[in-house]
Amino acid sequence: VQLQAFGGGLVQAxxxxxxxxxxxxxxxxxxxxxxxxxxPSKEREFVGAINWSGGSTKYTDSVKGRFTISxxxxxxxxxxxxxxxxxxxxAVYYCAAQDxxxxxxxxxxxxxxxxxxxTLVTVSS
Numbered sequence: 078v079q080l081q082a083f084g085g086g087l088v089q090a091x092x093x094x095x096x097x098x099x100x101x102x103x104x105x106x107x108x109x110x111x112x113x114x115x116x117p118s119k120e121r122e123f124v125g126a127i128n129w130s131g132g133s134t135k136y137t138d139s140v141k142g143r144f145t146i147s148x149x150x151x152x153x154x155x156x157x158x159x160x161x162x163x164x165x166x167x168a169v170y171y172c173a174a175q176d177x178x179x180x181x182x183x184x185x186x187x188x189x190x191x192x193x194x195x196t197l198v199t200v201s202s
Contacts, residue, residue, distance in 0.1 A: 078102045078191050082172045085196030088162055092200070096157040098172030098193055106130075106150040109179040112157045113186055114168035114198075124170070125157065126182035135182035140166075162200045169195040 084096040098110070111126035125136040125146040134146050143162075148155040155172060173189035183189070 078105065078108060078174050080172050080174060080191055080193035082170060082193040082196040085170060085198045087199045087201065090162060090164055090200055090202050092162050093158070093160045094162065094198060096159065096170055096172075096196060096198070098155045098157075100153045100155075100174065102153070105153040105174075107179055108174040108176050108191075109181065109183055110146075110148060110155040111173045111175065111183060111186075111189055112146060112155075112170060113173060114166075114170045115195075116168045119168075121171075121186055122168075123184045123186065126184060127155065128182050129179040133180075133182050135184055137184070159198070162198075164200045164202045167198060167200045169197050171195045 079101040082098045112124040115121040127134045127146045131148045145158040172193045174191040175189040
């Protein structure tokens with residue numbers, strides 16, 4: 078599966094952005110999906126994940142209550158709605174797909190086989 082993330086940009090602190098990740102192929106609904114982020118000074122960090130049906134999600138503590146991951150299997154797309162953005166959310170955001178445990182939202186990057194190219198989110202203070 079090929080993934081393309083988009084929707085990043087510059088936003089003021091407290092603002093919102095919605096990232097999208099479009100997947101190619103007809104088997105999108107069989108993959109668990111995840112969002113990760115990385116800055117030059119930090120290792121890649123798990124943000125959120127969703128299982129194949131959208132019925133189960135998981136988030137890192139720092140984004141709970143602010144970010145929401147969802148998916149539309151008919152459109153082969155996974156979303157990350159980001160509200161109440163903070164400067165520390167600034168990073169390149171990557172979407173990823175895994176088919177090892179599609180029923181579970183997996184937080185480890187090593188579980189994901191396919192990665193998108195990343196989209197930059199910059200939050201100004």
